[in-house]
Ligand SMILES: Nc1ncnc2c1ncn2[C@@H]1O[C@H](COP(=O)(O)OP(=O)(O)O)[C@@H](O)[C@H]1O
């Protein structure tokens with residue numbers, strides 16, 4: 072009889088469960104559950120209190136609902152008997168940390184802290200810890216901290232240390248009440264398997280764990296004397312390798328999910344990195360771009376190099392035994408979504424509705440009718456800040472070239488192109504640092520937009536492979552679950568058997584590539600002008616905005 076594994080992908084707005092067959096990796100059932108509270112950006116649901124700009128919170132109970140609702144629904148859709156399921160694996164957005172008590176209870180679930188924003192989960196795109204990140208970077212550079220180069224020279228405001236320092240300095244009482252500062256990726260594994268294990272991926276990329284150690288006490292004290300114990304008191308814990316078994320499914324989690332108690336629960340993972348298994352990119356040299364709300368670029372390598380502005384290089388960060396590289400763009404689908412929601416006029420909505428089209432498809436269709444450069448626009452893709460290679464979330468979006476003749480599809484196209492230029496900047500930075508990048512493998516929800524994919528092929532001059540599964544992360548988690556359950560000796564073997572890629576789906580067109588080279592040169596000029604300090608207007612605007620909101 073066939074065996075099956077469950078993969079659960081915790082995204083920004085929803086959690087998706089898949090049931091995958093061990094052996095050929097076929098997805099036989101799936102279900103999605105939207106988080107009840109979604110992303111909390113404006114008001115705290117408990118009190119209605121307004122949140123400052125650049126906040127993004129979540130509610131941990133929403134994650135448990137995915138186990139209670141999406142997992143049984145996926146199983147029912149598959150028709151697979153629960154007794155055939157041998158393991159469950161999960162992946163999460165990151166860095167998405169939360170304060171919990173020693174038994175794993177989130178502080179926001181304690182009545183006395185329910186009205187305190189800092190008691191909640193800080194989602195990856197909670198960007199208000201930028202001033203803290205700046206200090207983390209300045210102090211590290213001044214002291215010559217050896218780990219800084221492993222993060223391209225800059226630690227991001229999206230990560231555990233910046234968010235932890237913000238917690239200490241803005242709500243010391245919640246900081247003091249925090250026994251463990253834990254990634255949601257590890258918290259959900261704790262809920263499933265009953266064991267507290269920090270996964271090697273988030274510990275490395277998001278919590279500055281290098282060569283088996285976190286930043287030392289002296290450095291932390293230099294940031295703030297009260298922060299000296301952050302690692303020892305709030306982060307310390309056992310580390311699990313990706314694909315290892317973290318524990319057996321508890322009776323409580325078995326009741327939630329309908330799965331057999333005791334089956335393997337895999338060590339946590341990150342939504343981007345876990346997709347390398349589905350993309351069969353577990354060996355050196357193939358970059359996977361996981362393109363959705365944001366984009367993560369991940370790649371295994373056997374060489375250790377310092378790539379300026381990468382998110383990080385971590386030993387075993389993607390697959391045990393190799394150096395895993397990560398870079399990324401904080402806003403991609405989010406930028407397109409923003410324009411569709413706030414920039415598309417009523418006439419576009421009406422046409423889309425009349426033709427039964429999604430607005431993205433309508434604007435893509437109209438934009439595809441233009442030759443490269445016809446709209447006369449260049450945009451910077453920084454509406455959610457810049458994750459790589461500038462690592463600065465006080466940067467913001469720009470569109471140059473607007474005239475009275477500019478139409479919505481022109482702007483939409485310029486925004487699509489801006490993100491492709493951002494990816495090209497990342498690839499060129501890797502190559503300049505001595506890390507060769509071959510063709511790209513595309514995973515994530517945006518792979519469905521063929522026009523966008525062709526732009527990426529033309530802008531980067533690279534052939535694009537596309538994942539066979541539309542659920543690269545969830546299937547990646549399922550592959551890791553199969554390894555944790557002992558079906559394969561390691562993640563390479565699991566990926567070889569259960570992953571799958573369609574080769575050379577998009578190829579660059581030489582004429583369009585040449586036309587884009589000219590536009591890319593303009594992008595680089597703007598990128599450096601606004602992003603490397605020639606004109607700090609974006610920082611000044613953020614400061615003014617904060618002042619106004621604080622008054
Ligand atoms: N056809 C499309 N073309 C371009 N962007 C799209 C399209 N459909 C949805 N999006 C954008 O894709 C993002 C969602 O991507 P998805 O991969 O499903 O989610 P996530 O990254 O959260 O896992 C949203 O930001 C949305 O605005």
Ligand SMILES: O=C(CO)[C@H](O)[C@H](O)COP(=O)(O)O
Pocket residue numbers: 082083163164165166195341342343362363364365366367399
């Ligand atoms: O930074 C990350 C991984 O390192 C985040 O998980 C990611 O950017 C959010 O993912 P998505 O766009 O799929 O919601």
